[in-house]
Amino acid sequence: DTSPTAYERYVDSLLASPHYGERMAIEWLDAARYADSHGYQTDSSRSNWPWRDWVIDAFNRNLSFDQFTIEQLAGDMLPEASRDQIIATGFNRNHRINGEGGIIAEEWRVETVIDRVETTGQTWLGLTVGCARCHDHKYDPLTQREFYSLFALFNNVPESGTVMGLGNRNGGNADPVYRIPDDAQRAKLAKLEQVVADAQAAVAAEEKNIGSFVQEWAAEARVSLDQAAEVWQPFEPLELASAGGASFRRSEDGSWLVEGTNPPQDSYTFESLIPSGTFGGFRLELLPTDGLPGGGFGRGGNGNVVVTRVEAEIDPPGDGKSIPIRFVRADATYSQKSWEAAKVLSGKKGEGWAIDGHNQDITQPRQLALFPEKPVVVPQNARLVVTVRHESQFVHHTSG
Template structure:
C-alpha cells in the first residue's frame, strides 16, 4: 500500500517540479581566486605557520620519535638550531645561508622539500612568504589559540550609524579595510522568521509576524528577541547541537546495538539552557557533577555526558580493550568540545602538528580512568554505574509525600497514615527509570602509556595531568575530573571560552569565526576576525555593563549563554539581508567577511519540526522518552541480533502512534547502526562519535524525502486542511499558506503560479478520485471528511510545493 501511495504521489508532483524551480532558482557562479597584495609585514601565525604545518610538521614538528634529521620547525629554537651536517635551516635575515630556502628551491628531487613523494609542492607565493619572513628576522609567535584572550579595544568605523553593538565595529572595520559595503538590514518578515528558527527551531506564527510588523515603537526588534529567548522551546533548540557534541543516542552501538535510556540527561540539558545555567557550571556538572559536595540527583544525572559513548557486550569481545576505548572516547570528546583540539592524534604517538605528547594524552586519560565500569555491559539496558532517575512528575509527587510525612510526624496518632505514604513513595521510586552516570572508585586504576595505543601493551606509568603548553591545574584543584573541569573553566584558560563562543557563532552564521570549530590547532583555519573572537570570549567570561555599546542589559552575568546569543542576534551583522551582489559573491563567496546576512539550509530536525508546526500536527510537549515516528519498513530487521526471545525495542522497530508521532524531532529514537533515515538524508550525524560541525550537502534524495516521506505527505495534507478551514476563497487560502511558510506575503507572480498549480491539480483529481483517495490516505492523522477529497488533494499538492521551496527549507 505504501508503494501505491508513493507512486501516486510522484506522478502528480512531476508537473510541479518546473514550478518549484521558479520559486527557488539556484545560480552557480564560479568565483575566480582572489588576488591580493602580499602583506608588507609577514606574520608567523597568519602567514607562515599554515605553510609549515601543512608541508613540514609531519617530519619536522612536535613528534620527536618520527622527526627527520632532528630538525624541528614548529619552535624558534628548533628552526635556528645547528643541523647535523652543519649550517642552519633558518638564519634570520640571511636567506642565502638558510638551508630551508635552498631546499624548497632545489631542482634536484633528492634534495627538494617537501619531498616529491609527498605530492606536496609550495606555490610561488608561499616560497616568497617564507623568504620574506626570514629576511624580516624569522620571528616566531606562540600559536594564537594558546595565548589567553584579552579584550581588545573597539575599532573606530566610518559608518557608526550601523553599529548596534561591539560586534559590528569589528565587522565594519574589516569590511572598510577591504573596501566592501555591508548589506542593508533585512525586512521585518525575514528577521522575525530568522529569529524564530534560530532561537526556537520553529517558524513564527501569524500573530508573531504581525505583532513585529505592527510594532513601530523603539526596541521592537529587541522585544522579539526576548520573546524567543524566553520560550521553553529555546532550550530544545539549543540542546540539539549539544546532543551532537555529546554523541547522544538511544542505543549502545556496535553490532548488537541494544537500547539505553538517557532521556533524563537530555531533559537536564534542555532545562540548563532554559534556565541559563552559567556555562562554567554547565561544564563542571557534566564533567564532574557526581564529585561535587552533596551532589544532587540532577548534578549526578548531568555527569552522564561522558557515559553517552558507545558500549559493547558482544560475545568474544575483550573487556579490557573496550574499557580502553571508552576512556579514549572521553578524552577525545572532552578535548573536541571544550578545547577544540584533535587530542586523539596523540593516542599512539606524539601529535604531528600540535605540542601534545603521547604522555600528555595518557595524563588526561588518567582523569577518566577511575569509573567502576566493565568493558562489556549494557545487555539489559543502561550500563553501570547508574542511578535511579525519577521523572520531573515523579520527583514532584515524591516531594509532596515527603512534605506530608514531615507534617504528620509531628502527631503520634497518625502512624498508619505515615506508613501508607512511605509505601506510596517507595512504589513511586520503584517506577523511576535509571540514568547512566559517572562515578569514581575510592582508588583510581593505575594509568600507563599504551605503546602504539594498543590496550595490552603498557608503557610508562603516568598520573593525571594537563598538557604542558597550557596553564597548570588551578592551585588546590584535585587531580580528578572535578579538578579538570575547574581547569577548563578557569577564566585564564586560552582555549575554552574561544572554542565555545566560536561554536555559537557557527550556530547563527553557518560557520565559525574559526571555520574548523573542532580544531584550533596548527592544522585549523585562522580566525576570520581574530579580535572579534577574543572580544566575544572576554565578554562571555566577564561581560561589560553595556557590552561595550549602548545601554546595559538587565540580568547580564558571567558565562551566560543567553547573553552571548542575545549579543550575536542583536548585532547589525546578524540583521543584514542575505541577498548578495555579484561583486561581493566574487570577492567573498563563503561570506567569511560577513558583508551579508546568514543564509543556509535548516538543520534536519528543524525541517521536520517546521512541517509539523505549519500543519498544526506538532506536539509541543517538552522532555520525556524518545519516540519512533514513521520510517521505511524493515530497516532494522537486517541489523537485528536475536540473542533471546525478547523483542528489544532497539532491535525491532515499533512505530509510535497518536500524539507521539508528532513530537519534536529531537525526541526521535536514535539507533546508532541505523539512524533516522529522514534525518541522515539532511546530514544529521550517526552520533557514534562527538560531532561539533555537521556537513551540509545538497542532493536529490533530500527533495525526494520532502515530496514522498509519509511525514511530509501527511503534513502537507494537514497544512491544506488548515488553510481550507481558515479561509473560504482560493486566493485567501494560498496567501495564508504562503505567509505561514515564508513569513512574507506572496507577490502577484507567485500567487499566479500557485493558482495555476492548484487549478491543474483540481483538474487532475476531479478526473481521478481514486488518486485523490490514495494521496489522502497517507498518515495516521484523521482526515476532515467535511472537505471535498479532490479539492483537499489539490491543496495538499500546493502545500507540498510550499514545504519543498528553497526559501522554506532555508534560513534567509
C-alpha cells in the first residue's frame, strides 16, 4: 500500500484488532496482580479470567479511564449494575488465596484487605502504601491513619481469604463467588428476562384498570351475597338416625340437638327430599349450645368435635339406582390447626375436620361446606341421604 494514508490505515487496523486489547492489558493485569493460580503454597488454580477479559474488552472499546476506574473499584455499587460492571470489580479479588492447613482465617482475611489496599494505592496513586500498615510513611505523603481509613473502605466483604472448610478443598475461588453464565446460558437468560419483562408490562397494564376491576368484583360479590339465601336451601330431615343409638330433638330455631346415648364414636345419617334440578354442595353448621359440655359444640367433656368423613348420595324414587356424590372440595369458616376442612376428604384414618370446640373464647358457629367436582343432576321426587361420621381416636368428639 503506497497511498499517502497507508500508515494511518495500518494504525487503524491495529487498533481495531482484538489483539490490541490483549497487548495493552498486559501491564494493567500485572499491576493488578492477576494470575490464574493462588500464588501461595500449592499454587492451585483459580478462575478470575472473566475480569481479565473485561479489561481486554475495555481497551478494545476505548472505555474512558474514569469509567474504567469506577467500575473496577465499585462497579457493583452503581445503580442497577450490569453483569459486566459487577465482573469489573474482579480487580479487588486478585489477592492471594490460602488453603494451607492450620491457618487462622481472621488473620488471612485481614491480609486480604491489606493486599487490596496496597494494590489499589500502587495502581492508581503510584504510592508504596504498604509501608503505612505499620507506621506513617517515611517519604510518601501517607499516614498510618490514612492507610487504615482506606482499609475500612475495603473491609466490608463477607470473606475469609481462605478456601478451607469449603468441601475440604484448597483449590478454586474463595467465597463470595459471582457465577457467570456461558453463551448458551446467556441466551436462555435473555429469553427468560424478556418473558419477565412482558409479564411486568402486562401487570402494569392491568394495574391501570385495577380500580374498575375492584368495582366490578365488588358488584359481583354483592350479587352473590344477595343470592346466598337462594343458593343454600334448608335441609328438612324426614329421617335422622344415629349408628350409636343417640336421639335427635328439634329446637325452635330449626336446629337439631343430639341427646341420649353417647357412644365414643358415632355416625349420623340424615335423609330429606331434595328439589329437582342440580345439587351443587352440602353445608353442615355446628352451633354452640348451653346444654352441651362447656357451652361448646360437641358431646364430649371438652366440647370439641372431629368430623372424619361426610358421605352423600341421591336416591331416586322407586327402585332407581342411587347416585353417589363424591366431594372434591371442602371449605370451613374455622378449622383447628392441623385439622383443616380438606382432611374430611382424605379418606385417611385419624384425619378429619376439628373446630377447637374446647376453646370457649371462640363462640361463633362453625360451618363446613362440601362441593362435588361438578353439579349433580337431581331427578323428580328424589331424596338426599347424608352421613356425617365421627370416627377419630378422640372419644366422644361427636357433634351435639
